[in-house]
Amino acid sequence: MDGYPLLNLFWTMLEVFLFVLWFFLLFKVIGDIFRDHAMGGWGKAGWLVFVILLPYLGVLVYLIARGSSMGERDREQARKSEAAFRAYVQEAAGQQPTDGQQPTQADELAKLARLRSDGTLTEDEFQQAKAKLLA
Structure with missing residues (x-):
């Protein structure tokens, strides 16, 4: 460790962390560009070219210009996923959806x-289950 001081190790770890964070943000923005149904094809192509050719500036401008709607699309996607999961669980359990009730x-x-x-169910089993339910 004589040739690589501890401060340099921390600096390298910070650089790796920021590099991974940058790629996460870049892929999040690119995914949001394709997920936005309100934006047309040319708009998507323009944003994608801007983000790919000038990645730092493109992502920064995209977050400033469309950051709030990006959050709304994330929340809507989460609501749809939750509703689909609930419907699947109710279907697998043999129940009809009752809107969470x-x-x-x-x-x-x-x-x-x-x-x-x-x-x-036989008639006897039906009568027993009915009596149990009404009791």
Whole structure:
């Protein structure tokens, strides 16, 4: 370690961290350019050329000009992903989506009736489940 002082090690670590952070930001901006449905093809091409040819200035200008709408698109994408996940879980569990609410007693009775009509439950099993639900 005689030829490489501790301060230089910290400086190198900082440079590597900033380099990784820069690439993360660059890919985030490029992803946002393609994700924006309100922007036309020529607008996307223009921003992409600007970001690729002058990366530091292009990313900085993009964040200043479109940073707030970038956050809105991130939130909208998160809401869509959450809704799709909830719908998948409800479908896998065999429930109908109820907008995040607990199924009501009427929903459970309708589900039991559907299972009885499908032949999954016998009449006796249906009556037992119905009595248990109404108790």
